[in-house]
Amino acid sequence: KAGVTQTPRYLIKTRGQQVTLSCSPISGHRSVSWYQQTPGQGLQFLFEYFSETQRNKGNFPGRFSGRQFSNSRSEMNVSTLELGDSALYLCASSSGLQGRGSSYTFGSGTRLTVV
């Protein structure tokens, strides 16, 4: 079956702009999580959506937001971009079953560069 699809793969934006990233999970998966990966901070959890509701949120400013649609596709938005937002943004798809044993399948990521 198809994997997790993230679009676009690469983005270059200017400081102060906003950006929207998209993630299509594996068919049948209802949970989508977003992670930010940077050389300095490593992999950090942004938020998780399950059945169109944000179920968990990491420690990021309000400029970072997301949503999930009825078909489980998710988008994340970053407003008023800063240079420090340059990162690889990864989306992870899972069945969303409660408990800590869910398997997470990651997409290839969106590489965002802010100039």
Next chain:
Amino acid sequence: AQSVTQLGSHVSVSEGALVLLRCNYSSSVPPYLFWYVQYPNQGLQLLLKYTSAATLVKGINGFEAEFKKSETSFHLTKPSAHMSDAAEYFCAVSESGNKLVFGAGTILRVKS
């Protein structure tokens, strides 16, 4: 909060040698533990997962990991390294709410 420590940001082995990547976790409850691999400009690929069914977990590409509660460790091993194993490896623990907490990663270099 749960946390993960990966000892050694870089590990170098010769082709055919044993691979050992170290991971220690901190958790107040029985953890679920994961190892992921990341190749350049790619996402994360699941190697294996511990969910308390068995302490020795076998994964893909010949990797395995052993859960040792007394040592709070979940080290990743492979008997014989291959050039294609060169990548970055991440250990992660799953907290409540389906969130993963990752270690800082270990870059594995395989010398010919």
